[in-house]
Every structure is written in structure tokens, then in C-alpha cells.
Amino acid sequence: MDAEIAQLIAEQDASTCEESVWASCSHPEIRLPLPTSILQFQNVSDRKQTGFRKTVQTCLNRIQNTMFHHQWQTAAELMTNYFQILEDNTTRKQESASKVVWRMGTAILQHHPNSCTEDISLFAGKMKNIGVKHYLKVCLEHAIHLLCIGKMDEAYRELTLAETWRYGEKSVDQQKVLKLIQGYRAMLDYYTWAKKNGVLHQTADDAVDSYSTQEIHNYFRQASIGLHDAVQIPGVWDPFILSYVNLLDFYDGFEEALTVLNNYAYNSKFPPNPNAHVYLYEFLKRHEASPKKLMKVLRILYQLVPSHELMLEFHSLLLQSEKKKHHKEALGVLFCLLDFPTWKENDCTWKRLMKQMKKAIAQGHSDWIKEQWELRQDWWPAFHFSEFRAHRDFEENESSACRKAMIAGILMGKGCKYFATIYRLGYKVQNVKLKKMRQYVKDHNLLQLSAC
């Protein structure tokens, strides 16, 4: 083996002979091959970086690494060495560093086994002092942390403090954060209001004194002002909107609440948000608005999220209507729902579809079904009506499998795999019913319709 290797090496060396330079007479024995590849010019770019920066950089990398591996102990140790970055000679670096220190330090403290809530609060306090630019953000995040661990009062205090903070002119960024802070504070006000209000309603009417009513009203005022301001800014404000609407609703501000919700749903400055329409619909429903209005809201939601669970309600609303146009639309809604895997095994939807298809056929509107089917005929057979599915559906629920088979039969004729399988499986058990079904399918399937 080794001899072979030696041979190989020798051969290779011989092959490179031509490129090699032969040493001249003075050293006739040695030859000096010149590997051309390594003789490329190389630009040495020595970017000067001070040792301090290098140290800090390696330290940062290591901390991030340890945090990534959840070694909080080591990360905390390394943090003690990392704080020196706050003394960097350039202010720009200092500022960005304070943010990094704040983020990493908070994460470490929140996960470190030896740290307690006081530690985190203390740290947040220090960070507010060091990076004044991030004061508001630190406040907000700390408040949210407090909320997460269920310290409502402390969070409220933190937020009120942050709200009254004054330091020079605020940047656009800070303005935004301030709005958020106000919003959250108002949220907490709302929370207190809701709690107290609940208590108040439980107690007997005559026990209520004017003082507590006054107090509750105060909370209402604070919350409504804050929430009103917050929801004006384009963005996603779902919990804020709900609270605000609840508040207004409670004090009979129907019109106001409606404008708020309308604005939230239809203002083009706001990002498209399906929930906005859901809230609007629920609000209208609660106040017994006309079906026409409800349908209008749901139609938009249908366009945004065709698979939304409110679509069933939309379907029933459409069916309640007298118009044929609406009935056609309702069929479309059902078909759309079944396009989505979440609705694939929903019995109710299939039942409704069955019912409506029969009705449509009876009323001589098979073209509606055809129209829908044409869009889906290339993928629904594999999606819904495979042989495998037929077996499974039949095992799970016979009657619903039969229903589905009937739909399949209407859509694709009695020869389709799904129908054939179910028919074969169910023939022995429900002889009569299936025969009836077969006859129905034979008469009313789409192929039949198109033939005549």
C-alpha cells in the first residue's frame, strides 16, 4: 500500500517536472518546483481597528452565541466585560451600544436563574439613564414585561411616569412610542374600569354611592381619551379598538363607536385588517342592524378572507334573502369555503352544500353549480374525491360520506371514483337509500345536463 502511494507521489512529481525550475550547477541535486497558483499577488488590506473595538466585538459575538445556546450564566459573566463599550470614545458608538446593552441585558436578566423581578426593574432604570434616546422604549417594554408577569399596578405606574417624561424635543420615532405608551396606559385604565364596573353591577343598586360612580367615571374618561388618541394612528389596534368600543357602547355612544369602527375598517391609511370588519360586523349584529348592512360588511370580509368562519353566517344571511342573486352568491361562498383544507372535513358545510345544490337543481339553476365547478374541476377530484378519501370518510361517518358521494356524483357523474367506491362500500348496508341516490345522480349530474 505504502509502496503504491510512494509510486503515485513519484509519478505526480515527475509530471510537474516541466514546470519546475532546475537548480543550476551550484546545487545540482535539488529541484525547485514553482507552484504557480500560490504566486498570485495579494492585496493586504489591513483595516485598522483598535484593540478595544476588537475586544468588544469578540465579546459581543460570544455573548450572542451563548444567548443563542441559552447559556445565561456565561452570558451574564461576559456582560460584565461588555459594559466597557459604553465608554467608547465616539458618542455614536455609545448610543448604539446602549441599545445593544439594554436589549441583551434584559434578555439575560429575564432568563437568568438567579435574577428576580427587582433586578430587571433596576436594570431598566439604569438603561433609561444611560440611553436617554431609548427612554420611552425602555419604559414601554418594561411595562409590557410587568404586564406579562401580572404586575398591573407597577406597569401602570411605569406607563404614567413615561407619559409625563420631558426631555428636549421628541423625534418622530419617540412620538410614536409615546402614543403607544398612552394607548397602553389607557388600556389599563379600561381594565380597571371594567373590573370596577363589574363589581358595581353585582352589588345591589342602593348600596352604590356617588363616590364610586364618580371614580368609575374618571377611569372611563381617562381610558376613552387615551384610546381615542391611540386609535387615530394608522396601525393594528385590535385590543384597543375592542376596549374603546366597549367603553363607548356602555355609555350609549353608539354613533361614536360606529364611526370608530368604520374608520378602523375602511380608512385606507390603515393596513388591511380582517379583524376590523369582524368587529364591525359583531358590533352591528349586537345592535340588530339590518341584514343588508350586515351582508355588506361580510361581503368585504369574504373578499379579504374567504375561509373565515363568519362565512357560514354570511351564507345563512344570503339564503334568508329573497333575491336569486344572493342565492347564487351563497353557493359560491360554500364552494370557496371548501377550497380550504381547514373546512375540508367540516360536515356542516357539506350538508349545506348538498342542500343548496339540490335546491338549485330543483329550481333549474344547474348552471350555477356548473359555473363553480368549472373553476375547480381540475383539482377538486384529487383534493376531495380521491379513492383513499372515500375509504376514510366511509370509515369515519357513513352518512356524511354518502352525502359527499352524492355531491361528487352530481358534479362528475356516477362513474367517478368517489361515488363508485362509496356505492360499493355502502351497497350491502343501505341498499335502498343508495339506489335512490344513484338514480338521483343518474338523472341530475352535470354531464347529463350538458348533454341535453
Next chain:
Amino acid sequence: MDEEDTRDFQQACNQCSVINWGISDEGKFFCKSCHNVIEKTADVASEVFMQNARVNTISKGLKKRDKLDRGCEWYVCEGFQYILNQQAKALVNLGTSPLIKDEILCNIWRRYLQKSRNAYTNKPIDHSNRKRTISESSSGSSGLQTDSDLSLVRGWSSLSESDPESQDNSIQSLNDTVVSDDEATSIRSGSIDGRLYLRAACRKGLLMSMPLTLAFCYLALLWLRESITLADLLRFVSERHVPYLNTFQYFPEEMKLYGPDIHIFQVQSIPSYEEIQRKMHQLAEFLDMPRFPEITEKCFLHPNILCIKYLMEANLPESMHIWTRRLVKKMGIGEVDFLTFYPLSRRAKTIKYEVQAVAVIVVALKLLFVLDDKHEWFLSNQADEINKQNSEGLKLFQFKKWYKVMRLRLGESEKEVEEQAARHMWKCEKPLFFSIKDKSVIYKRKRMIHSLKKQFVRLNSSHQTLEKGGPSSFRFNWSEDNSERPCFHGDSLEAYEKSERITTVNVHYWVNCLKICRDKYCGHLTKPEEKHFPGSYLFVLNLFSFLLGIEFSILHQEVCQLEHILFDIPETLKRKRKYK
């Protein structure tokens, strides 16, 4: 009342030797035990009436301190003098000859001061607002008869005395004498000339800087032919055995650092090997240094001895030393004239002693094992078989085994070093500010960082302090009886030594860098790309550059240069061209 006023006066009565003073109605001190009245008067509140008395009892510390607590006035070079003094002390602690402080470094520094016209000269450099009362030297021990900057002379005279007591006093007395009544200097910088110092960089001569202090140290070490190489020195600096970082925080209380002084004294990185080497050369030239003491075969800096050291450290067999010796002899790099530093000679050249020695080892390894990713493994397999055949007697060195052991060790050490690098603290405890305006901000920030640190330290209750070993010139230690880290010192190389002549020992020898830059015929070697090197050669270079703490490319360049000498490559190329 009496007791309060006399408490501070602790001199014994010269009649009865008892300390029991009272104050008479006229305000004079008298001894309560023997009723002896002395000249001293009490400095009671009635200053208006007793101004003379007040002057008598003024304390020393009140002299020349301004409102900003700027301390006493001092010059930048005094600061450097202090730092050099500290560094010299540290070097003595590390085991160099005590001469280094009081003889060598002191003299070099004096020479520098003279050459840069800071002191010992009739024409001192003219700092625009440099005013100085030349006060009488009270110690009078100055043996140097020059008439300017007596204060500096005084500082050094005490430094040159090897009495540690006067050592500490030196700066004190120095500061005491540097008394200026120029109020205009009370702006911005703590030192008197700090503000103008950096601006003066364009003026002739070598400006004192922090890296230059290390060049001074190296120059002194080289003069003494001490066993601390430059690579060692830099490592001691980074390990804090030699003060370099934040040395100013040990300045005497009265020497305050402000503004521009910070730029001068604050250190942001540890200088590179090459930088110090270059600075040392410049310095030696600037100082007109004579020929340095000869480096003979007995000296530590001689390649033969350095080779032994690095062979030991790299865990290579001792018998390789025969080869390195041969190489050194053949290349002529062991000769006294070659090794001795003579800054003023025309072709003066600083030699990277340790880098060169390591390069010799690399060349020897290449001669024996080729290091082209083929032969060394092949040879190791052969050696393994030979070892199996005669299990008794000397083991034959196997490159493969050595590689495995060393790679493991290198990986560990690199990790350790990186760990330490990440934890390196650069900033000092003492707050530094560029202007009075920043003062409060900086103080606040300091306090904040301190409390942050405290909080996180408390978090790690089970604090394990990294054990810091004492200073050592060895990074790796190998001992015979360690099964995990086998030692190869005793292995033989017999089977590899096929020929006595260096040039014939291995026909497969390859030269990695032959190309000489032809741009304007500058003669520099081009740097090849790292990735094209054979893996084992790369590893060897990495190992040794890690040991020395230098950059990879420096070592590679040194290897190339040695190969040029060894094979006389320029000559070869010339002939080849002719032949074509």
C-alpha cells in the same frame, strides 16, 4: 479650645520632649509641662490681626492648587518618564537585570530628552507658553551640570539612585519644583504642554508616544541581551505583566489628566510586533546609538539557543536541533556581525530574532518532512511500521502523531486566548474627561457602568475567577509522563536523515515563494495566498505564529527569506533566465 488648636502641632518640646501644648493669651504656644514658650503662634480666627502668624502655619498642600482641582503642573515627558519607570520596574520583576532601570533605560531616556531638546540642552524647545521657574534644587544630588530644566534632572537623579525611597519621592519633588505662576496655562489640558504636544508632531525628531515606551523597553532589553524577546515583551504587555494600558491611573495624585493628555496617554490597542520593531529602529537611529553589545553563541538571542527554546515549546524532538544548527551555519545567520544591531551602519537592519529562529525550525521541518500534504503522512506511516518492528529503543518521530497532539493543543489554547481577549478590560477605573463640561456626564456614566457591573457580578454568585498564571516565556509545557499530551522531545529522527548535506536531504523540497516583485524592481517578495498553501505547512505556520503572537504573514515572509539565502534563489533565477 486649646486642645483643638494645638492638636495639629505634634512637635515635641525641645526642653522636656513632651507633646503637651497650650496657647497663651497672646496666642503663643507654650509647653504645659515645662512652661517653655516657643515662637509658634496659634492661627485662630483673628486673621486680620495676625496675618504674619497665619503665613507661618500655612500647610504645604495649599500651594498652587487652583479651583478646578487640576493638581500640580507637569509636562508630558514627565508622564512618559513615570510610565517608563513603571515599566522598568516591571521588567526587573520579571527577572531582567536590575541594571535595566537605573543604567540602561535611564541613560537612553536622558539621551532622548537631550536629542529631542527637552532637557540637558542650552536650547530647549520652545513651547509657546512654557514658563517655568527654575527653582533651586533642594536635594542637590544632581550630578548633571546643565542649566535648563533642572526639575527634570532632579527627577532623574533620584531615579538613577537605586534607592526605592527616593524613587517614589522623585516625582513628588519633581512636581513640587514645577511651579509656574502663569495663569494662562490653566486651560483644558492637565499637563502644561499637552495641548501643543500633538500639534508639534511635525517638528523634527521623534515624538514620544505610548508605543515608543515599548520601543524604549525593547531597546534596553536588546542592549542588555536579555532573554525577553520582543514577542515575549508584547505578550507580557497584553497579559498586564508589563504596565502599558492605563498606566496613567497610577500617576501621582497631583498629575491630573485632562483633554489632550488623554489622547497622548490613553491606549486603545496593543501595538504590533512590526510597529515596535520599526519604532525601535527609528529610535536607535534618532539617538545615534553606538554598536550594540555583540550577540554571540552564548546569548539567548542567538538562533541556536532560541531554536532550542521553540523546539521544546513546539514539542519537537531535540535531535532536530542538529538540523537547525546546520541550517543556521549554512545560511550564516548565526554570525556575530549579522546578529548584532548597529543602528548607524549603512545597512543597518533589525533582526526579528525569535521569528527568524522559528523560521529556521520551519525550514528544517520542510527539509525533513516536505510538508506538502503527501510526504509527511507517507513518512509517518513508514515510521509507524519501523517503530512496530523494534518496539524497544528510541522511538522514531512521527509527524502524524505530533500533528494530532499539537492541533488539539493549539485549538484549546486559541480558544482560551479568544476567551481572554473577549474579557479584556481596556478602560480604567479613573474617569477621564476632555473638558470640564463633560465632567459630570462622565462621572455619572462611570458610576452607572460600575453599578451595572456590580449587578451582573452579583448575578453570578458562584463566581469562578479565572486563575491567572504567573508570567512565563513559555505558552506550552510538555512533560514526559503525560499520557494525554505525549511529549516528543526524546524521539529520534534517524530514519529521515538520508544525507549529510542539507541540499540533498530531501529531493522533494519545494519552495513556496520564489517570485520577486518586478514592479520597478523593488525586490520585495510577493505574498502568496494563504489558501493555496499545503495544509500541514499552513498548520506549522499557524502554530508558530500563535506561539509568538505575531501575524501569520510575517513568519511566512521570514521563511521565504531564509529559503532565499539557503538556496541562493536570486542566483538560480538569474541563471535560469540566461539559460532560456
